[in-house]
Amino acid sequence: MKVDFNIDIHHLPRVEGHGDIRISVSDGRLAEAKWAVVETPRFFEMMVKGISAERMPFLTSRICGICSISHTLASIRSLERAMQITPPETARIIRLLAMHGETLQSHALHLFFLAAPDFMGTPSVVPLLHTHPEVVEAGLLLKELGNELSITTCGRATHPVSLVLGGVSKAPSKQRLAEIKQMIADRKPMLDRATEFFMTLPVPEFVRETEFISLRDGESYPFIGGNLVSTDGVVRDENDYLLMTNEYTVDFSTSKFTKVSRESSAAGALARFNNNYDQLYPQAKEAAAAFGLQPVCHNPFMNNVAQLVECHHIIASAEAIIDQLLDEDLTEISADYNPQAGAATGAVEAPRGVLYHHMETDETGKVVKGDCIIPTTQNNANIHYDLRALAEQSLAEGKGEKEVEKLCEMLVRSYDPCISCSVH
Amino acid sequence: MNHLGFDIEKLKIGSFDFTCCEGCQLQLASRESTLPAFLALLDIRNFREISSERSDDYDIALVEGSITRQDEVERLKTIRSQAKVLVAYGSCACFGGVNALRNKFPQEETIRTVYIGKEIDTMPAAHKISDFVTVDYSIPGCPVFKEEVERIVVSIATRSPIPLPKYPVCVECKQRLNTCLFDLGEVCLGPLARAGCDAVCPSGKTPCLGCRGPADGINYDSFLQLVQDKGLSADEMREKLAFYNGFEDYLNHEG
Numbered sequence A: 001m002k003v004d005f006n007i008d009i010h011h012l013p014r015v016e017g018h019g020d021i022r023i024s025v026s027d028g029r030l031a032e033a034k035w036a037v038v039e040t041p042r043f044f045e046m047m048v049k050g051i052s053a054e055r056m057p058f059l060t061s062r063i064c065g066i067c068s069i070s071h072t073l074a075s076i077r078s079l080e081r082a083m084q085i086t087p088p089e090t091a092r093i094i095r096l097l098a099m100h101g102e103t104l105q106s107h108a109l110h111l112f113f114l115a116a117p118d119f120m121g122t123p124s125v126v127p128l129l130h131t132h133p134e135v136v137e138a139g140l141l142l143k144e145l146g147n148e149l150s151i152t153t154c155g156r157a158t159h160p161v162s163l164v165l166g167g168v169s170k171a172p173s174k175q176r177l178a179e180i181k182q183m184i185a186d187r188k189p190m191l192d193r194a195t196e197f198f199m200t201l202p203v204p205e206f207v208r209e210t211e212f213i214s215l216r217d218g219e220s221y222p223f224i225g226g227n228l229v230s231t232d233g234v235v236r237d238e239n240d241y242l243l244m245t246n247e248y249t250v251d252f253s254t255s256k257f258t259k260v261s262r263e264s265s266a267a268g269a270l271a272r273f274n275n276n277y278d279q280l281y282p283q284a285k286e287a288a289a290a291f292g293l294q295p296v297c298h299n300p301f302m303n304n305v306a307q308l309v310e311c312h313h314i315i316a317s318a319e320a321i322i323d324q325l326l327d328e329d330l331t332e333i334s335a336d337y338n339p340q341a342g343a344a345t346g347a348v349e350a351p352r353g354v355l356y357h358h359m360e361t362d363e364t365g366k367v368v369k370g371d372c373i374i375p376t377t378q379n380n381a382n383i384h385y386d387l388r389a390l391a392e393q394s395l396a397e398g399k400g401e402k403e404v405e406k407l408c409e410m411l412v413r414s415y416d417p418c419i420s421c422s423v424h
Numbered sequence B: 001m002n003h004l005g006f007d008i009e010k011l012k013i014g015s016f017d018f019t020c021c022e023g024c025q026l027q028l029a030s031r032e033s034t035l036p037a038f039l040a041l042l043d044i045r046n047f048r049e050i051s052s053e054r055s056d057d058y059d060i061a062l063v064e065g066s067i068t069r070q071d072e073v074e075r076l077k078t079i080r081s082q083a084k085v086l087v088a089y090g091s092c093a094c095f096g097g098v099n100a101l102r103n104k105f106p107q108e109e110t111i112r113t114v115y116i117g118k119e120i121d122t123m124p125a126a127h128k129i130s131d132f133v134t135v136d137y138s139i140p141g142c143p144v145f146k147e148e149v150e151r152i153v154v155s156i157a158t159r160s161p162i163p164l165p166k167y168p169v170c171v172e173c174k175q176r177l178n179t180c181l182f183d184l185g186e187v188c189l190g191p192l193a194r195a196g197c198d199a200v201c202p203s204g205k206t207p208c209l210g211c212r213g214p215a216d217g218i219n220y221d222s223f224l225q226l227v228q229d230k231g232l233s234a235d236e237m238r239e240k241l242a243f244y245n246g247f248e249d250y251l252n253h254e255g
Helices: A056-063 A066-084 A088-122 A127-130 A131-154 A173-198 A237-245 A269-279 A282-289 A300-326 A373-398 A399-415 B024-030 B031-041 B068-084 B091-096 B097-104 B107-115 B146-157 B169-175 B220-229 B233-244 B248-254
Strands: A005-009 A019-026 A029-037 A211-216 A228-229 A341-349 A354-363 A367-372 B009-017 B042-047 B058-066 B085-090 B138-139
Touching: A005 A399, A005 B220, A019 A373, A019 A399, A019 B233, A029 A056, A029 A373, A056 A066, A056 A367, A066 A088, A066 A341, A066 A354, A066 A367, A088 A127, A088 A131, A088 A173, A088 A237, A088 A300, A088 A399, A127 A131, A131 B146, A173 A282, A173 A300, A211 A269, A211 A282, A211 A341, A211 A354, A228 A237, A237 A341, A269 A282, A269 A300, A269 A354, A269 B068, A282 A300, A300 A399, A354 A373, A373 A399, B009 B068, B024 B058, B024 B146, B031 B042, B031 B146, B058 B068, B068 B169, B085 B091, B085 B146, B091 B097, B138 B146, B138 B248, B233 B248
Parallel strands: B009 B042, B009 B058, B058 B085, B085 B138
Antiparallel strands: A005 A019, A019 A029, A211 A228, A341 A354, A354 A367
């Protein structure tokens, strides 16, 4: 049957920021499929000019309300490398713990509040409070655990206060660390409950071969710094981030697009998983096996599962870090430094994928130039081309307008886009 | 909902975002232990970030973000006309926030720096929402402090509005027995900024950057004198005062 329809989803709900899906089908064939970001730009690359390196992480934190700790740490890493500052080991692992909290919080928010309603056919998580209270409880307890990890290590879960150039301004108390350790032990069963629940949800069958980009250091699952790698075999130094992004503008989006070896590439939990499966804790590998998730997986809907697998990894890693911190005296937490001229890239794995900040300072330590390339920016082109392939596949399978619309919404959400962040 | 034995209607509420990081909205989904009780007070009519339900029938509009494009002005005015009570929440909505840091640069240079050859629709400056509509309540903060948002929303639900603290962050900082950051050689805006955040930044040993704007009846000249007497940097002080645009009037007055 020949069909004609237009799907025009203005300000897609249950994602962070403002993006539109536009699909047009004429005479049974796909005429157009677009991912159009309509977010208002904030011009952070201009705002950073003339701001002191010391204050910069507090400014760039405000690029994103969900992954502010990642932005803070990307700026810190970039400026520490630019000004030759080496933070003490204790500060390094406190920062990693702060990041674990953020990733757990962000993944739980996405899985339970944003993605799960799609699978359950509800407009939001609110109806699930009544129909699936034990699932919502698991989601809330895991999200709270993530927030508590961040609050303990850096004072606040959104826009951290004690992550500073040179290290951290305040160490968590041992008493608080012990409490958090107990909290993790108490809430681990929630992660198993979540895993059981997500295993009951059908993942749409869709594959479009993709180049996956992430960090990799070969020693541990990547969070802060490392080489830039792709599943197509590209390996580059952190400072060569521009060659790993090749940003360009398109007329229908205020967020830029990127590419590496193909017309598009993807970043995020699935990209990290695909490039670093060998570095996962055994608990995380077991969870992946339960879902049949193996590297290299090219189904973007499996990004949800990869996030859940990462939650298992984070819980195990957080326990190990807390044990290490409990054995230390936590006094050496920051390095003194003198401002100097320099330029460097700081790359971190934000919850949604690899995030680059590149900062250039003058001899007084003021930032003269800054560049930030956001994970969602690196996913825009992939979302755009995936939408086309998914719409074509769905039409070939004889799906109607409502089904195509729902699948396309789910596809975009599975990338967990952070749109206001991408139009920073 | 039942309050002191009286049945109270749920508040029909909408949450709306403009130019910002959406971190304030995210606070509404935090404090997970009280979240179900908080949600029980509310009838969420429009909250795009967490729900695909959209309705124009709401009593309270929570508005986050600064205004940087003409279509945002129109959307904001529509929200104002539909809401009985409009609440500006977060430093961006209340003062323009960090977005206002770009206001000192010419617009053409700003667009060229970020987008090179692409045409971009934007205003020359980032604005606070009270530049365009009447605001009934302001809840400042970057991000807002969820406990305070809960208190204020509950106070609206129970028809017993409560004011923001009039005193500065220093009061809360002293209550937490922190070492004064001025004694550690830092310029801290604690003596000027409005309390209500539980002095979270100085408690983490980082100076207050005034995200909640000025407290009532501050002694600005005395603060300038204090920074000078301590031999601290006036440049650093101005960078901090300008950070969230909450002290715009004072900085402009100073020239």
